[in-house]
Amino acid sequence: MRHTPSTPLQAEPGQSRYAALATALRHRIVAGEWPPGTPLPAETHLAAEHGVALGTIRQALALLAEQGLIERRHGKGTFVRGGLAGATMLRFFRFGGDDGAVPQSRILDRQCVAASAEVARRLDIAPGEPVLWLHRLRSLRGQPCLLEDIWLPLPLFDALVDSPPEQWGDLLYPMLAERCGVVIARATDDIGFTLLGAAQAHPLGLPPGHPGVTVTRQAYALSGHCVELRITRADAAAFHYTVTLH
């Protein structure tokens, strides 16, 4: 059966046709019509479906690819991206030894709490709303390296409240995708410098007052909503990061 879009071709007045097509496709992707990892219909099919030329649908797909929502593979197809890979926090640090390794994760604490004003603002929910708070220590080869506080909005992540954390694995995002169906598509990390308090320094095996780095992350689902606030603390001496300007 031929697909007939309810909003024929031009969604908004001042918008180009390929931009309208891109937002239409984005909505269908977010709605789960093509889950992460599955291929979209071929260009020719999409073009016929929407009644536009091949070049137009290609512009729309190029836009979505640029935004990281899809991935094009020559000869194979156009695939929905599976969200952010794990272990990305380590790209800010150089802890000695083999790179590319995934740090082991241990949940030190887990509580359902009411969102503070700051947490609510970052998660874009009302203060006092229930959130799941996790306190997590990550280690490389037995050596503690990252200490994390994680806040997750709670109606969404109810499945984690009673599940045993020992079975969660070392990466949060694949676990969120598997157990809660939430795919992390985008994140912003804010880097700052602080001196570590005793409570932060001790689990990391550092003395109180030691220079530390604080990375505040807001992670967004495919829908565009912020679904995770994470504050990571680590030894400032291990920090390094490279930025390229154009």
Added chain:
Amino acid sequence: MRHTPSTPLQAEPGQSRYAALATALRHRIVAGEWPPGTPLPAETHLAAEHGVALGTIRQALALLAEQGLIERRHGKGTFVRGGLAGATMLRFFRFGGDDGAVPQSRILDRQCVAASAEVARRLDIAPGEPVLWLHRLRSLRGQPCLLEDIWLPLPLFDALVDSPPEQWGDLLYPMLAERCGVVIARATDDIGFTLLGAAQAHPLGLPPGHPGVTVTRQAYALSGHCVELRITRADAAAFHYTVTLH
């Protein structure tokens, strides 16, 4: 007179025509055929000149625009980018007061020296080659905030050796473009945390051993060669930076 390219259409075997066009155009830009700020010939002219369709030349131009070499303005033309603007170092910091301000620069020292192994490696020259070393303090509203060591390869920047630094202005890159004809197109900044030595802390008005940020910059000219190595040191407490992941 019609331009007839010496390498007709296909520069390298496995390369697409638009990629070959892009590199050909890049070489003409780097060679100075169209100085920064001036417009390229119109799409239709370039297409006729190279004997290709409009869409092909547009792909080539899109590639160069993506790489930041040119800038397209609807209704006006395609312009060669003027290189990096100044004051970009401040995007790593939050010093109190009005943002967007350009810090005042003062040259504390200037010497012609032989490149150390490390400096030579970063500038991709031979160790012992002559370089110009600058020691610069930058201040906002009279408050010292950034301390910089800058190394510039010397045959290229001879014009700076005897010129009075008081007349250089507060921004390095516009000065390099004006006095030496070198346009900075790209730079990579490497960020790390260190404790400030006495020689670094004192000019910044900080105590020795104070936590500091070190930003190591390698800046590249339009030609692609590294033409500046800069190490900037500042108070770690003023540091902040935001990264977005896709």
Added chain:
DNA sequence: AAGTGGTCTAGACCACTCT
């Protein structure tokens, strides 16, 4: 009004991947 880049079409052929 003339010139520019931006969008769109309706084809053709090529390169890659899988079976």
Added chain:
DNA sequence: GAGTGGTCTAGACCACTTG
């Protein structure tokens, strides 16, 4: 060989900028 995305053509018309 069949299906996919990648490249390329030769047009048309639109939107923006300037004289």
